[in-house]
Amino acid sequence: MHHFDYRGGVLHAEDVAIPDIAAAIGTPFYCYSSATLERHYRVFADAFKGQPARICYSVKTNSNLAVVATLARQGAGADVVSEGELRRALAVGIPPEKIVFSGVGKTEGEMAFALETGIDQFNVESEPELELLSALAAARGLTARVAIRVNPDVDAKTHEKIATGKAENKFGISWKRAPAVYARAKDLPGIEASGIDVHIGSQLTDLAPFEAAFARVAGMIEELRAAGHQIAHIDLGGGLGIPYRGDNDIPPHPDEYAAMVKRTVGHLGCSLTFEPGRLIAGNAGILVSRVIYEKRGDDRAFLILDAAMNDLIRPTLYDAFHEIRAVAEPAGDAEQAVYDVVGPVCETGDFLARGRRLPRLQSGDLVAIMSAGAYGAVQASTYNTRPLVPEVMVRGDIFQEVRARPSYDAMLKQDIIPSWLD
DSSP: OEEEEETTHHHHHHHEEEHHHHHHHOSEEEEEEHHHHHHHHHHHHHHHSSSSSSEEEEEEGOOHHHHHHHHTTTTTTTEESSHHHHHHHHHHHOOOEEEEEEOOTTTTTHHHHHHHOOSSSSEEEEHHHHHHHHHHHHHTTOOOOEEEOOOOOEESSSSSGGGSSSTTTTSSSTTTTTHHHHHHHHHSTTTTEEEEEEOOOBOOHHHHHHHHHHHHHHHHHHHHTTTTOOEEEOOOOOOOOOOTTTSOOOOOOOOHHHHHHHHGGGOOOEEEEOOOHHHGGGGGGEEEEEEEEEEEOOEEEEEEEETTTTTHHHHHHHHHHHOOEBBBBBTTOOOOEEOOOOOOOOSSSSSEEEOOOOOOOOOOOOEOOOOOOSSSGGGGGOOOGGOOOOOOEETTEEEEEEEEOHHHHHHHHHHOOOOGGG
């Protein structure tokens, strides 16, 4: 469920008409619904009531400070994968003891900053990382609480570019190798390896891969405990999908997911961490764009928007589907056309949809690209010297720009012409 719907023939974000935002901000822009963010967080958190669980929002999903702050006020912790994301979490008041640091390539500087900040947990993904973390912690007289991320070699059956739990993926330590790594961690100074971490991918719409991975982790915990390791904590990552295609694409409800978690690992008596991202932010955001031209080719029609692949790269990068709606609600008998929906970027790969049946649109019409709150703005670039898209947050009947569109002058000032060219 989200809070974007038609009222009086016009698409609204909560109680704000989308054309009103477009008139004030210009297009394209991202628009986030506070009510949707809050509801999705509560639905997931409520699924684990009565269990020793904490919810650490995956900041990489959408790292706008307004989004992270909204979730922090709901009680969320943070899952971060860089020092920058850690600083974002701290900036909005998430306490260090509710922050976990994931990622395969943590640098010495990032680990040192995280140690000195006092974060709760490092999700360690390689043996060299474990050795370096030990050295850094011991040098400071600190202890790093660690969960070893295991790769369970389970196919998440999602897009190959967002699968993370197979043997050929770069993430984690092979589940077969993990016992030796825990044995090494036990001997290292400055390390407390009291947890285990697993995350097999993103946008999963079937519980079976989760269940297979979690069952393997449960077996590993029993073996590790038998070998003398005190495993008290499980980080089960995120990955539960969202309905990009409306009612035709319904993933399991968080209650079903929670029941599966209890069935697979509930008997272990461990505290749990979850790192949802897309589930919370995905359907809480839209990308609003304006039609520049409707162009007729020899064998197809193109709808050329002022938003492009540099603003939302998911269709090009992941073959991702995003529903596209006309902001002005079409009549039931409105003329339709089949379009390739494209942007102005000088790339054949610059498209937002292909072969999409939509109401007939013309220059100046507004469209909303739905389910764009996750991995939209965070993956945007300035390719073709196009300014980054502004972001807007709505709460009830008010809206505020939460990231401004940079001016061309500001963009140009970021470059430095070397002295020998002056």
